[in-house]
Amino acid sequence: MTNKANPATRAARYIHITGVVQGVGFRPFVYNLASDLELAGWVLNSSAGVEIEVVGPDDVLTSFVERLSSEAPPLSRIEQVEVRTIPAADVELPETSRFAIRHSEAREGDFQPISPDICTCEDCLRELFDPADRRYRYPFINCTNCGPRFTIIRDIPYDRPKTTMAPFPMCPDCQAEYDDPTDRCFHAQPNACHVCGPHVWLQNPDHPAALPVGGGGAPPQATPQPRGKAPVPPLKGRGAP
Structure with a gap:
């Protein structure tokens, strides 16, 4: 209306x-x-x-x-x-x-440049390493100022349903941030957390037990490797799944 x-x-x-x-x-x-x-x-x-x-x-x-x-x-x-x-x-x-x-409008034949992925901003880094924050050590932390863009988009206009984040509905806390004009995550399309977002783990064929990344525990320092081979440290890129 x-x-x-x-x-x-x-x-x-x-x-x-x-x-x-x-x-x-x-x-x-x-x-x-x-x-x-x-x-x-x-x-x-x-x-x-x-x-x-x-x-x-x-x-x-x-x-x-x-x-x-x-x-x-x-x-x-x-x-x-x-x-x-x-x-x-x-x-x-x-x-x-x-x-x-308003809701985005798609029109056939139009062209829209897409932002590259942006490295984690200072505000998100503070939250990432704050044990009291709900995104403590969440690998895919992001906001309107940083995080994945180019690597997650599937179509334009740029909206969550047209990205690889589509299968991850926001939890009530993330949705409240998304809807709040005063919040840094206001209309941040990849907004997510431990509760509702994608998870990541480390695994080696010779060691079937998965090592979760993120959460309150200490993050793994390296993936387990066969005897005689150097361990491989986990690396985080700018994008998300």
Whole structure:
């Protein structure tokens, strides 16, 4: 259900942003910027970038457009920003909030650059080694600022159902983070933890017992090897399964 915008004393813009703008926290950034400026409208991922329709005072809209580029997420790479003035009355507003992140739209024939995988950020590293944190030693820890992107995507637009994370529904705690605009994992598509995410273990054909990686116990230092061969230490890449 949506409402039409009240055109009185209001202007509206359609904005199309292309470049590396998916998988880099761009939708959460747009949502929070629009909310801070008390603008109404929506943002979504499409097969050709990020699209926005926004309604508000004309001078505030001008500031909004400028800040989309000047304050964009550090992992993004904007190639072009197309801005068109549209009738405010034509903008469909969300029922339950002023601004919303809408479901993505796939369009045949479009092209969207994908972000590379990003090494674990400082915030995630702090959580990773904090015994009191629920993601203590979770190998696939990530947020909107880091973690797998290119290695998990199967199709565009970039959303969890179109990645290798699709078989792993978020637990209530991860879902709450995903839905919270103030959280670092707000709309982080690979968001996961020990409870709901993928697990990893080490195993050798000559030693059938699997060695789990992660959790509260000490991580294995090396895989068991046949006598006379050097042990192989476990290595973590940037991506996830």
